[in-house]
Amino acid sequence: MRDNSQFSTRQRILGAAEELFAERGFAAASLRQVTAAARVNLAAVNYHFGSKNNLIEEVFRRRLDELSDRRLERLAELAKSDSVTLEDLLDAFITPALELSLDREGGSVFMRVLARAFAEHNSNLRTFLSDNYGYVLKDFAAAFARLLPQLEKQELYWRLDIAVGALTYAMADFGMIKRRSGESERAHREQMARHLIHFTAAGLRA
Amino acid sequence: MRDNSQFSTRQRILGAAEELFAERGFAAASLRQVTAAARVNLAAVNYHFGSKNNLIEEVFRRRLDELSDRRLERLAELAKSDSVTLEDLLDAFITPALELSLDREGGSVFMRVLARAFAEHNSNLRTFLSDNYGYVLKDFAAAFARLLPQLEKQELYWRLDIAVGALTYAMADFGMIKRRSGESERAHREQMARHLIHFTAAGLRA
DNA sequence: CTAGACTTCAAACGTTTGTTTGAATCGTGG
DNA sequence: CCACGATTCAAACAAACGTTTGAAGTCTAG
Numbered sequence A, B: 001m002r003d004n005s006q007f008s009t010r011q012r013i014l015g016a017a018e019e020l021f022a023e024r025g026f027a028a029a030s031l032r033q034v035t036a037a038a039r040v041n042l043a044a045v046n047y048h049f050g051s052k053n054n055l056i057e058e059v060f061r062r063r064l065d066e067l068s069d070r071r072l073e074r075l076a077e078l079a080k081s082d083s084v085t086l087e088d089l090l091d092a093f094i095t096p097a098l099e100l101s102l103d104r105e106g107g108s109v110f111m112r113v114l115a116r117a118f119a120e121h122n123s124n125l126r127t128f129l130s131d132n133y134g135y136v137l138k139d140f141a142a143a144f145a146r147l148l149p150q151l152e153k154q155e156l157y158w159r160l161d162i163a164v165g166a167l168t169y170a171m172a173d174f175g176m177i178k179r180r181s182g183e184s185e186r187a188h189r190e191q192m193a194r195h196l197i198h199f200t201a202a203g204l205r206a
Numbered sequence C: 001c002t003a004g005a006c007t008t009c010a011a012a013c014g015t016t017t018g019t020t021t022g023a024a025t026c027g028t029g030g
Numbered sequence D: 001c002c003a004c005g006a007t008t009c010a011a012a013c014a015a016a017c018g019t020t021t022g023a024a025g026t027c028t029a030g
Helices: A009-024 A031-038 A043-049 A052-080 A086-101 A107-119 A124-147 A153-171 A185-205 B009-024 B031-038 B044-049 B052-080 B086-101 B107-119 B124-147 B153-171 B185-205
Strands: none
Touching: A009 A031, A009 A043, A009 A052, A009 A107, A031 A043, A031 A052, A043 A052, A052 A086, A052 A107, A052 A124, A086 A107, A086 A124, A086 A153, A086 A185, A107 A124, A107 A153, A107 B107, A124 A153, A153 A185, A153 B153, A153 B185, A185 B153, A185 B185, B009 B031, B009 B044, B009 B052, B009 B107, B031 B044, B031 B052, B044 B052, B052 B086, B052 B107, B052 B124, B086 B107, B086 B124, B086 B153, B086 B185, B107 B124, B107 B153, B124 B153, B153 B185
């Protein structure tokens, strides 16, 4: 359990909600569990966020605003160069997520929350994420298209879809590979990102 | 909504539960919603299954017993041949899932339920699935190891982990690619499987 | 120091949850 | 045709849910 006692009520709620959403899902994590973990009053959620749904969206906003910016920054940097590889492009997408997941304050937990959102097939959440952060994926898709001109559009979309799946699943640590005993969390995640780029680049080029 | 009126109470509950678990998740789908959709009495769940948790496990058992058998059958067939490719092996794993998802009675829905299970990180569900069906993955992993002898064990496990992620995500139809208007569900899913095998084989070989 | 806004708090609201109960109904073998 | 086990049913249980309330407490600008 993270110790957020030095933070404001708002931040403590967001941190506790993030952890419980990752562990139990959005529906199963109750506001009573969240406020107990954050050591704040139950009514604080509705005071600071209005509703549970708004709290969920705020959990995403807090991380995704920065993550999206960093990804687009890296993409913009690559646009200056004229010898961009597939690996560079994947790196621009993955490294910001890796850095977030290495953040001292529960970034890795958030990647699990993000993966949960993909499982919520018809919910408002998908709409919220697509409306607010869909442009990032669109920009990257365009960059991939320029880098893989031999692929038909439809063919490219299939492969990108599969790639996003692999990325989502892996960054959420849903897999069976456990961190080895002597290995730091950081080293484990960096290896994961390295394998992810290697694997996905090959799949896209195939 | 499927019409299961010709089936027994038990089967109707399993069908309705499968659909609602896929759509809303295990916690958010209530027994009242399930029994209403199945048009049976609320108490029928506890009469036939004992508890909600047992119902959840039974939803998996109903599909996974057969799916696991089919996968291992295909794997056994490949063992007879002496010119097995990576694509053959992936096909042995993917095609049974594809056939299940093309089943008349909601097989495609089940793949979404299965993907939900991966998001349940610490729950009993992961243990239940690993204890009862983990041997399938183990057998396939051994076959992949024989086919990719140049890869170190650890390296292979990384790639298989990523491949399982791509498979899970894609077969659950979590991605953004929608079925084209003129295209049948069957054709869409067959294309998906084809791309999946192609992409994953390249990633494993890379 | 006080007025006024901001924040926290315990308590309660009406719903909904999974589960249990005992009676009613069904279906079949003797 | 009756009896008995299997199934279905409406009703109720305590517990947990998200949300609202109004008072108590905290903090800061004037």
